[in-house]
Amino acid sequence: MLRYFGRRLLEIIPLAIVVSLVCFALMQATPGGPAAMLSQNPMVKPEDIARIRANFGIDQPVMVQYFMWLKRVVLHGDFGSSYVTGEPVLHMIGRRLPATLELMGSAFLLAFLLGMTGGIISALKRFTKIDSFLSIMAVVAISIPVFWLGLMAMMLFTVKWRLLPSAGMFSLGVPFSTTDHLMHLILPSLVLSLLFMASWSRYMRASLSEVLAMDYICVAKAKGASRTSVVFKHAIRNASIPVLTIIALNLPALFTGSIIVETLFSWPGMGRLFYEGLLRQDYTRLMGIIFIASILIAFLNLLADLAYGVLDPRVRYAR
Amino acid sequence: MVYSTPALDTLDKPKRSRGIEEQTPGRSRRPQMPRAPKQRPLGGRRNLLKLLRGNTLASAALVLLGFIAICSLAAPLVSSQSRDKIDLTKQYQSPSIEHPFGTDDLGRDLFVRVMYGGRVSLGVGVMAMLIALFLGLVAGGLAGYYGGIVDTLIMRFVDLMLAVPVFFVILFLSSVIVPSILMICLIIGMTQWMEVARLVRGVVLSTRELEFIDAARALGVTDNMILVRHLFPHTTAPVLVAGTLGLAQAIIIESALSFLGFGIQPPTPSWGAMLQNAQGYLSTAPWIAIFPGLMICLTVISCYVLGDFLTNALNPIRRKIP
Secondary structure, eight states, X not given: OHHHHHHHHHHHHHHHHHHHHHHHHHHHHSSOTHHHHHHTOTXXXXXXXXXXXXXXXXXXXXXXXXXXXXXXXXXXXXXXXXXXXXXXXXXXXXXXXXHHHHHHHHHHHHHHHHHHHHHHHHHHTTTSHHHHHHHHHHHXXXXXXXXXXXXXXXXXXXXXXXXXXXXXXXXXXXXXXHHHHHHHHHHHHHHHHHHHHHHHHHHHHHHHHHHHTSHHHHHHHHTTOOHHIIIIIIIHHHHHHHHHHHHHHHHHHHHHHHHHHHXXXXXXXXXXXXXXXXXXXXXXXXXXXXXXXXXXHHHHHHHHHHHXXXXXXXXXXXX | OOOOOOOOOTXXXXXXXXXXXXXXXXXXXXXXXXXXXXXXXXXXXXXXXXXXXXXXXXXXXXXXXXXXXHHHHTHHHHOOSOTTOOOGGGTTOOOOSSSTTOBOTTOOBHHHHHHHHHHHHHHXXXXXXXXXXXXXXXXXXXXXXXXXXXXXXXXXXXXXXXXXXXHHHHHHHHHHXXXXXXXXXXXXXXXXXXXXXXXXXXXXXXXXXXXXXXXXXXTTOOHHHIIIIXXXXXXXXXXXXXXXXXXXXXXXXXXXXXXXXXXXXXXXXXXXXXXXTGGGGTTTOTHHHHHXXXXXHHHHHHHHHHHHHHHHHHOSSOOOOO
């Protein structure tokens, strides 16, 4: 188990290298970098531009730049400094990461708990009114683009009914309180989670219906196990294995959603940092964020793989 | 890519009345032969149409989608008003007979803009979907047919693409490149082909071992010909489904991109681009936010319902993909 974990952890390294290469190629495709922006400014002299280019190391050949960048990242964990503010990229991300993780974590929990519950109810009450209702809701929820859902939620809950705040993490000018913070969290996390909630509930329904039709469930019933025990002890565990695959596949989409939701709700997280970086063409920052997000996703995928073993004891982490 | 909604179970109760009717005596002289159960899921267009007629939800989705497409195409015929005509005396008018969807911050008629926006949104969606299907067919076909190192390389690359938060890359690219409509189609298509590649590879892997492929090879048919003429037709069903869902996905991505300001640039309307400034008018002119988004939702719901219908209609037995 521990060896498996270690091996999988090592497998992240080639991924990181390829992702960094892709990022670097993307950056090279950009027209100019900081110097291009400065050259628009008549106050900046050519020798200043040359000096700045030398400072950032962008007067070197591409491969040299790449290895310099890689060396800094590996030896010092240094992703370079922002072209715009001059602050180390890692600091910027570090400051914003907790907010993102909080938002994504709560959205994930909501989606997981409600989605699973909905799926289980649907599967147990297949072809009843409640099942069709949940199914229709799920299809509608999957079809709503997340940014429009956010707009509509804001319109109803903030503008019309004045129930929930829709911007930032705290109310301004008020001492910090947990309730206030949670109130700010409700809308963005619900909006972010709805798509996943709906999609996972559909998968859970399909998977659980399939498992409930299997012979071993029949055996369990015949042996006199109670309905709760059959469903919760025997069926759900097996049914959740394929759903876990989908959840792992959806993790990048969770990051995607967080860019949009954070931008919409002014949530000071990594997604918003990325968006601001796009507006200001801060390439080092963008590259750092793509890199960190990829590593995070790889790591979360690893956790999902470990969860297989918890759900299904037949899974061996051999080799 | 979130290919969701596994089965709405709209087709769970097949109609079987026809078989009984045919056994009533006196209708024909021919001896009663037991009908062979229908083996081929894709039994021609007529079959599919018949299934579609029995499925109200899917028919409604198809009609709605067709209606939206026709309205978008016919936008210049239907409306006398110009798409970008600014009329500052008519800012923020609520929906009325003259302006069914109201007017926006520059006094432009939203109904007209929504129709024109449909052209861009649907056009980009279809184009991006076709690019994704093409790339997926090529990559999946090559990986499945040749196997070995080709397979490993292509599928590792697919895994990598699936592990990277692709939307970040799409945003990055479209902020760097000046986003023309064609460029946006390319960017979206190039980041959405992985799922198709997996599906196609699965089908090709299982089909290439069948005898008719051996026969074709024995007749001296070239590899490329076998792939295109004999293997690709077998991927029709999954590719059709993936195409429908991919269209929905592409429309959503385009609208999200345009909403954030890195997609279709003003004054060209697309449904997403029209929502770009809507956040500021939520309290004064909510219709600016409501109608374009509603169109996205309706289109995407129709696509998902149709995709669902096709999944059930084309593979009664769910395909297992290795």
